[in-house]
Amino acid sequence: MKNELMEIRDLSTIFRKGDNLHKAIEGITFNIYEGETLGIVGESGSGKTTLGRTLIRLLKPDHGKIVFDGKDLASMNEKQLRPLRKDFQMIFQNPYESLSPRMKVGEIIQEPMVIQKVFTAKERQAKAYQMLESVRLPKSAYHKTIHEFSGGQRQRIAIARALVMNPKLVIADEPVSALDVSVQAQILNLLKELQIEFNLTYMFISHDLSVVHHMSDRVGVLNKGHMLELAPKDEIYQNPIHPYTKSLLASIPKADPMLRGQGEEIMVPSPSPHPPHLVHVGHDHYVAADVIQVKNFKVNVLS
C-alpha cells in the first residue's frame, strides 16, 4: 500500500514579462508517494525546474493545490510556510554555484539548522560531522572551503547540506549534469543509498533518460508545461503511449541498447491549447487524454 506524500492538483505557474504571460506549467495533476523516486523528463524549457520549485513553494503557483500533510501549500504565505521549509530541499545542477565559496564546509552544512534556529552550536557541529560521514567525505573536509574540492565532492557537500534537516521531499534538479561522466554514477548511487538511510522521497529531474531510468520508480513526461504521460518506469520505457514520449525514447543514443527506442520517426501532435487531463490506461499508467481518445482505451480520469 503506497502512502501519498503530496497531492498535486491542476497546478499552473505563470511568468509575467510586461504584458506577456508565459505558462511555464499548466494544469498538472499527480501524486507523489512516500519513499519513491519520481523522475521528471522533458526537453529544455518544458517546465521541469518550474514544477520542482513550485512544489516546494520556491515559486507561488497561480492556480491549483499542493496538498502536503493535510495542508495546501499553494495557498500559504511565507510565514505559514516557514515551519514546513525543513521538510523540503533542493539539490541543484551546479555545486559550483549553489555553495558559498567563502564559508567553511562545516558552516555550509550547518546553515539550514542556523536558519531554522534549531539545536545548540555543539549539536549542529556534531550533525555536520555525521553528514560528512554519510556522504563519504573525510572529517578533515569540515574546516576547508569548497574550492579545495572536485565537482563530485562539492555535490556531496551540497547533498550533506540538503539532508541535514531530515527533509521529507528532495527535489534533485539535474544533480549530475554538470559532473564528469566518471563521477556521475558515484553520486547517483550515493543518492540511492541515502534515500534508504534517510527515508527520503525524491523528485528527480533530468533531461538524460538513461540517468532517469537508473534512478526512478515512476516517470512523468513534461512537454511545453503539460504532463503528457506518467507511469512506472518499465511502462514508460517499454510501453510508451504518447507520441511525444516515443519520440523522446527514440532519441536515446543507440549505444545504450537497454533503453533505446525503435529509432523510427514519430510525428508528435501539436500540443492542445488546453492542459490535457491524464487518463488511466491500466498498470498505473496515465496518458494525456487527447491521445487516448484516438486509441479508444477504456479510461478513468485522474482527479
Ligand SMILES: Nc1ncnc2c1ncn2[C@@H]1O[C@H](COP(=O)(O)OP(=O)(O)OP(=O)(O)O)[C@@H](O)[C@H]1O
Ligand atoms: N524566472 C523566470 N521568468 C520568466 N520565465 C521563466 C523563468 N523561469 C523559467 N522561465 C521560462 O519558463 C519555461 C520553463 O522553464 P524551466 O526552467 O522550468 O524548464 P526546464 O524544463 O527546467 O528547462 P531546462 O532543462 O533548460 O532547465 C521556459 O520557457 C523558461 O524560459
